[in-house]
Amino acid sequence: MIEANDTLPPLNTLAQAAGLSPYHFHRVFKKAVGVTPRQYAAAHQTKRVQTQLRINPSITGAIYEAGYNSNSRFYERSHRTLGMTPTQFRRGGTGMTIQFAITPCPLGLVLVAGTPVGVCSVTLGENAATLEQALRKAFPKASIEKAGKDFKSWVQAVVRQISHPAERTDVPLDIRGTAFQQRVWQALREIPSGQTATYAEIAAHIGHPKAVRAVGTACGANPVAVLVPCHRALRTDGKLGGYRWGLERKKQLLEKEKEARE
DNA sequence: GGTTCTCTGCCGC
DNA sequence: GCGGCAGAGAACC
Numbered sequence: 001m002i003e004a005n006d007t008l009p010p011l012n013t014l015a016q017a018a019g020l021s022p023y024h025f026h027r028v029f030k031k032a033v034g035v036t037p038r039q040y041a042a043a044h045q046t047k048r049v050q051t052q053l054r055i056n057p058s059i060t061g062a063i064y065e066a067g068y069n070s071n072s073r074f075y076e077r078s079h080r081t082l083g084m085t086p087t088q089f090r091r092g093g094t095g096m097t098i099q100f101a102i103t104p105c106p107l108g109l110v111l112v113a114g115t116p117v118g119v120c121s122v123t124l125g126e127n128a129a130t131l132e133q134a135l136r137k138a139f140p141k142a143s144i145e146k147a148g149k150d151f152k153s154w155v156q157a158v159v160r161q162i163s164h165p166a167e168r169t170d171v172p173l174d175i176r177g178t179a180f181q182q183r184v185w186q187a188l189r190e191i192p193s194g195q196t197a198t199y200a201e202i203a204a205h206i207g208h209p210k211a212v213r214a215v216g217t218a219c220g221a222n223p224v225a226v227l228v229p230c231h232r233a234l235r236t237d238g239k240l241g242g243y244r245w246g247l248e249r250k251k252q253l254l255e256k257e258k259e260a261r262e
Numbered sequence: 263g264g265t266t267c268t269c270t271g272c273c274g275c
Numbered sequence: 276g277c278g279g280c281a282g283a284g285a286a287c288c
Contacts (some may be wrong), residue, residue, distance in 0.1 A: 010267075011267075011268070012267095012270095019284095020277075020278090021277070021278050021279075022268095022278095023269095023270095023277085023278060023279060023280090024267070024276080024277050024278060026270085027269095027270085027277095028276095028277095030269090030270095036268075036269065037268085038267090038269085038285090038286090040270065073287095245264080
């Protein structure tokens with residue numbers, strides 16, 4: 001119903017169709033889908049406006065076609081939904097600006113990169129040039145520049161998260177992935193610091209108990225190390241499993257989180 | 263800037 | 276498993 005309608009049908013209507021109270025329906029929906037009905041509708045509308053922008057010669061037309069009832073409403077939040085203006089989007093992300101900074105942390109060097117929307121990449125390594133190169137490869141169309149002063153707070157938050165894993169930092173994220181990946185990443189973020197979950201548990205939690213391997217792959221595709229705590233995912237036999245940034249780092253992160261819990 | 267709708271913690275059946 | 280209230284917060288007009 002959400003997908004078939006241009007605008008989000010009221011919670012009441014959806015609940016009625018499902019034969020549940022709005023309260024309960026909302027909870028069941030969130031548990032099953034991973035996001036609230038409103039968030040789901042918003043994501044769907046974003047997708048629709050993206051396709052429209054690709055096929056519709058008129059930007060205004062695309063916006064209305066996608067179900068926005070005023071284009072000022074759309075422009076108000078285009079930064080948050082598209083990460084750029086619609087014209088930039090049409091050029092295929094050219095003109096998208098990514099800032100980055102590289103700084104030492106307890107795990108070696110950390111690279112933090114972000115768009116105006118939020119942090120889009122956190123990677124770990126030993127060599128600054130290698131890290132920067134990998135970033136450029138991951139975002140080939142974006143213009144990538146060294147971070148200015150206003151970016152500092154995000155970098156500090158990431159470093160802080162690494163050195164004080166028990167504290168929750170609230171850095172905005174700008175991570176793109178398939179719906180499945182998003183759900184896995186969301187599930188990872190729900191694991192509290194100091195605790196772990198197995199790949200099988202995560203798979204069950206998101207409602208795909210058989211997709212254990214796919215969950216592992218989605219963890220490996222996590223673009224923001226530490227912020228999405230993919231290091232808290234373990235194998236069912238208790239072994240560490242893999243880690244894109246080296247098992248040693250995974251071990252260190254987990255140990256530090258365990259200590260911080262006491 | 264008020265009104266209406268969402269969302270979630272808490273509780274009861 | 277399900278419903279409901281309260282109250283904060285977000286979206287809407």
